[in-house]
Amino acid sequence: MTIQWFPGHMTKARRQIEEKLKLIDVVIELLDARIPMSSRNPMIDEILKGKPRLVLLNKADLADPGVTAAWVAYFKERGLDALPIDAVSGNQVREIAPRCKELFKDKIATQIRKGINPRAVRALIVGIPNVGKSTLTNRLAGKKIAATGDRPGVTKGQQWIKMGTEMELLDTPGILWPKFEDQNVGMRLAATGAIKEVLLNADEIAFFTIRYLAEHYKGQLMERFNMESIPTDLSDPNEIVKIMEVIGRKRGIIQSGGRVDLDKTSMVILRELRAGKMGRISLEAP
Numbered sequence: 223m224t225i226q227w228f229p230g231h232m233t234k235a236r237r238q239i240e241e242k243l244k245l246i247d248v249v250i251e252l253l254d255a256r257i258p259m260s261s262r263n264p265m266i267d268e269i270l271k272g273k274p275r276l277v278l279l280n281k282a283d284l285a286d287p288g289v290t291a292a293w294v295a296y297f298k299e300r301g302l303d304a305l306p307i308d309a310v311s312g313n314q315v316r317e318i319a320p321r322c323k324e325l326f327k328d329k330i331a332t333q334i335r336k337g338i339n340p341r342a343v344r345a346l347i348v349g350i351p352n353v354g355k356s357t358l359t360n361r362l363a364g365k366k367i368a369a370t371g372d373r374p375g376v377t378k379g380q381q382w383i384k385m386g387t388e389m390e391l392l393d394t395p396g397i398l399w400p401k402f403e404d405q406n407v408g409m410r411l412a413a414t415g416a417i418k419e420v421l422l423n424a425d426e427i428a429f430f431t432i433r434y435l436a437e438h439y440k441g442q443l444m445e446r447f448n449m450e451s452i453p454t455d456l457s458d459p460n461e462i463v464k465i466m467e468v469i470g471r472k473r474g475i476i477q478s479g480g481r482v483d484l485d486k487t488s489m490v491i492l493r494e495l496r497a498g499k500m501g502r503i504s505l506e507a508p
């Protein structure tokens with residue numbers, strides 16, 4: 223899904239989330255484990271206004287487990303509980319309800335003390351497009367309910383999905399916009415497939431990706447594309463292009479005249495990265 227975000231859309235999206243916040247006790251902030259900061263809404267703290275929050279690092283199956291652990295520690299230092307999950311396979315999804323209840327346990331204790339029978343803890347998922355909100359909602363519901371094409375502005379009758387006996391989830395997640403100002407953020411969002419149609423070309427995104435991989439995942443890069451060596455001076459753009467040419471040649475992506483087709487090579491690099499073919503890779507570390 224692609225949303226062209228304009229100031230009007232952002233205002234509307236924000237207003238919709240603020241309406242939903244009135245109905246719920248806990249927010250589930252969904253981030254992409256491979257790029258937690260880049261997949262985060264820049265105004266999230268301001269929008270959530272101190273609601274108890276669980277951070278979920280989704281697509282953890284594609285991310286580097288060591289880097290993901292560092293992110294969990296990063297969020298913990300900032301007072302936020304973060305849980306890596308995989309909404310597609312359902313890995314760690316069962317852990318969400320107890321973590322949410324834990325965040326709300328003081329309020330529940332107060333209710334019990336006052337003699338009030340505590341109702342189910344109510345939660346809302348929020349996140350930028352493509353981070354996995356629908357996939358997670360469907361998994362928690364045990365059926366397909368959230369339309370993947372949901373857009374801000376489309377309000378449906380909202381329903382509660384039961385998560386175990388003491389938790390309920392609002393079935394329409396809150397859609398937030400990503401950061402726009404920082405070009406590297408755009409590159410990371412595009413590299414992971416969060417932004418489909420971008421203002422950036424595939425070769426620019428692949429160039430950014432290859433440079434990052436050559437710096438941080440040299441072994442995986444060399445193994446995937448059967449390369450004997452990687453240049454050491456990665457600050458020289460020509461060296462990065464040379465790596466891309468080697469990859470193109472290995473894959474037989476040759477134009478007439480014997481030159482490597484860099485556009486097609488770039489597509490291959492990005493497709494393989496997104497599908498996890500190069501192994502588990504994170505494009506951002508704390």
Ligand code: G4P
Binds near residue numbers: 223280282311415
């Ligand atoms: P959204 O509602 O937040 O917009 O995201 P959605 O659930 O539609 O998920 C976007 C894509 O991410 C989907 O791929 C979905 O399968 C994938 N995805 C969601 N959670 C996970 C996860 O934990 N691990 C992995 N590996 N993938 C996940 P898709 O339908 O194939 O769409 P696309 O790849 O064409 O974008």
